[in-house]
Amino acid sequence: xxxxxxxxxxxxxxxxxxxxxxxxxxxxxxxxxxxxxxxxxxxxxxxxxxxxxxxxxxxxxxxxxxxxxxxxxxxxxxxxxxxxxxxxxxxxxxxxxxxxxxxxxxxxxxxxxxxxxxxxxxxxxxxxxxxxxxxxxxxxxxxxxxxxxxxxxxxxxxxxxxxxxxxxxxxxxxxxxxxxxxxxxxxxxxxxxxxxxxxxxxxxxxxxxxxxxxxxxxxxxxxxxxxxxxxxxxxxxxxxxxxxxxxxxxxxxxxxxxxxxxxxxxxxxxxxxxxxxxxxxxxxxxxxxxxxxxxxxxxxxxxxxxxxxxxxxxxxxxxxxxxxxxxxxxxxxxxxxxxxxxxxxxxxxxxxxxxxxxxxxxxxxxxxxxxxxxxxxxxxxxxxxxxxxxxxxxxxxxxxxxxxxxxxxxxxxxxxxxxxxxxxxxxxxxxxxxxxxxxxxxxxxxxxxxxxxxxxxxxxxxxxxxxxxxxxxxxxxxxxxxxxxxxxxx
Numbered sequence: 001x002x003x004x005x006x007x008x009x010x011x012x013x014x015x016x017x018x019x020x021x022x023x024x025x026x027x028x029x030x031x032x033x034x035x036x037x038x039x040x041x042x043x044x045x046x047x048x049x050x051x052x053x054x055x056x057x058x059x060x061x062x063x064x065x066x067x068x069x070x071x072x073x074x075x076x077x078x079x080x081x082x083x084x085x086x087x088x089x090x091x092x093x094x095x096x097x098x099x100x101x102x103x104x105x106x107x108x109x110x111x112x113x114x115x116x117x118x119x120x121x122x123x124x125x126x127x128x129x130x131x132x133x134x135x136x137x138x139x140x141x142x143x144x145x146x147x148x149x150x151x152x153x154x155x156x157x158x159x160x161x162x163x164x165x166x167x168x169x170x171x172x173x174x175x176x177x178x179x180x181x182x183x184x185x186x187x188x189x190x191x192x193x194x195x196x197x198x199x200x201x202x203x204x205x206x207x208x209x210x211x212x213x214x215x216x217x218x219x220x221x222x223x224x225x226x227x228x229x230x231x232x233x234x235x236x237x238x239x240x241x242x243x244x245x246x247x248x249x250x251x252x253x254x255x256x257x258x259x260x261x262x263x264x265x266x267x268x269x270x271x272x273x274x275x276x277x278x279x280x281x282x283x284x285x286x287x288x289x290x291x292x293x294x295x296x297x298x299x300x301x302x303x304x305x306x307x308x309x310x311x312x313x314x315x316x317x318x319x320x321x322x323x324x325x326x327x328x329x330x331x332x333x334x335x336x337x338x339x340x341x342x343x344x345x346x347x348x349x350x351x352x353x354x355x356x357x358x359x360x361x362x363x364x365x366x367x368x369x370x371x372x373x374x375x376x377x378x379x380x381x382x383x384x385x386x387x388x389x390x391x392x393x394x395x396x397x398x399x400x401x402x403x404x405x406x407x408x409x410x411x412x413x414x415x416x417x418x419x420x421x422x423x424x425x426x427x428x429x430x431x432x433x434x435x436x437x438x439x440x441x442x443x444x445x446x447x448x449x450x451x452x453x454x455x456x457x458x459x460x461x462x463x464x465x466x467x468x469x470x471x472x473x474x475x476x477x478x479x480x481x482x483x484x485x486x487x488x489x490x
Contacts, residue, residue: 017078018032018071018078019031019032019075019082020032030043030044031043032071034055034059035068035071036055036064040055042056042059042064043056044075044079045195045199046076051079053065053068056240057101105305106243107147107306108146108148108205109139109145109146109148110147110306111300111306111308112279112300112312113136114305114306115205115243115245116243116244117236117240117245117275117277117305118235118239118246118271119245119276119277119279120250120271120277120278121250121278121280122249122251122252122278122281122301123251123281123282124252124282124344126291127282127283127296129210129281130160130161130166130167130170130210131170131316131329131330132281132330133156133158133210133249135329135330135332136206136247137206137208138174138175138176140152141153141180141181151177152180152205152206153181153182154180154204154206155181155194155197155198156207157184157189157209157215158183159215160210160211167183169321172321173318173321173327173328174330182197182200182201189209189215191234191235191238194207194238198242204242205243206247207244207246207247210249211250212249212271213251213266216231222267223267223268224270225268228267228271229273232271232274236274248271250265250267252264252266252280253265253266261301261340261341261344262278262301262302264344275302276304276305277302278300278302279298279301280298280343280344281296281297281343282297282343283296284296284297285297285338285342286336294315295314295315297311297343298313299311299340299342299343300340301340310335311336311339312335313335313336314330315331315333316328316330316331317329317331339393341390355383356378356383356388356391357394359381359391360392360397360415363377364413365415368400368414368415370402370410370412371412371413374413392413395415396415397413397415398414399411399412400412400413400414
């Protein structure tokens with residue numbers, strides 16, 4: 001399966017010369033017109049007298065090799081001739097949009113890892129990111145739990161774990177086919193080295209680099225997006241040409257003030273910007289043990305190629321493998337609706353968010369409220385506007401326009417699934433988008449407000465439904481109107 005991009009050529013092929021340069025610079029890659037797809041390029045790699053060909057239009061590799069065979073000797077002679085005279089002229093690699101053949105995105109694991117693309121996975125230290133990569137290698141090599149539909153080979157760069165006492169036992173515990181996994185011990189990461197390993201292994205679908213910072217050359221400033229993007233550009237092209245899913249593993253920083261999960265990724269934003277899918281790994285927010293618990297979640301902070309609100313969940317388990325070694329592994333759980341922001345937030349922030357969710361549901365259970373009124377009520381009980389707005393989605397609250405005969409008059413918040421019929425006492429509940437009230441309804445509401453004012457003047461709430469403060473401290477407040485209760489009538 002290939003995820004290569006189409007590279008149409010605007011210049012007609014030479015009648016005598018087959019080879020041309022694909023790149024600018026003193027040491028460009030070379031290619032020829034694809035023998036199967038007229039007008040598209042195929043990259044030629046030379047290793048001594050051995051040649052390999054890869055169609056950039058995504059043609060079947062075996063068919064391309066077979067049709068290339070009669071041209072091999074001429075191409076090799078031209079490449080040897082270039083050793084003396086320098087690079088071949090470069091052909092145009094652009095073209096009209098009408099020349100590009102559209103195709104759907106191929107997925108290694110939907111909606112997390114697309115084929116032919118760079119992806120990133122970030123998580124806090126000590127949260128079992130390496131276990132997650134071992135689970136992925138096992139899933140690809142045994143063809144289970146992913147969308148590839150078959151078994152494939154993988155390549156693993158890991159600079160932090162020992163291959164003998166950590167990586168292999170974890171791969172065994174995850175049920176991986178060890179013959180299909182190459183564990184690279186070289187600390188030098190280059191696109192040429194990766195291409196060579198792909199040629200040696202064959203049928204490679206997944207490459208993981210953990211952590212990516214350990215493999216970046218000293219001359220690359222990891223805090224500069226331009227440096228990072230320049231370094232990984234060859235890997236992006238390689239992923240497209242070979243149909244690889246390359247996963248770059250990163251750490252999270254400790255910025256407690258950053259509510260955005262992408263802002264918590266360490267070093268520059270060059271990798272998240274270049275990656276088509278950015279995954280956040282961390283503790284399941286529902287685990288009462290928090291960061292120290294065994295429940296983990298994989299969420300998406302960025303997904304350019306698919307829309308999905310579900311997140312994968314896992315539980316850390318332990319299994320006995322060869323030599324009687326006990327090794328941890330991940331067991332897949334049910335998908336949940338978890339946001340990346342929830343995973344990276346600390347326990348204190350999550351607690352405040354949970355309280356805001358409960359308060360929103362309680363406040364809106366009797367019907368919609370104007371946005372400005374509910375924001376003001378939240379401030380009275382100590383809930384910030386930012387926390388309240390982040391609580392809207394998990395609480396099931398949506399914003400709708402308020403309308404009258406004169407047009408749009410503002411916005412109100414609505415708890416989905418809650419209707420707003422007349423109350424038992426004959427007065428109307430919150431109005432939503434009903435428009436202007438008839439005079440009888442206005443009179444009924446005015447009477448209700450007057451009764452409430454009298455009750456408050458006597459020292460208790462007219463709603464007579466006291467409830468503790470949703471923040472857990474402060475004076476008790478009415479569960480309906482949110483006013484402070486000084487005394488409750490018997």
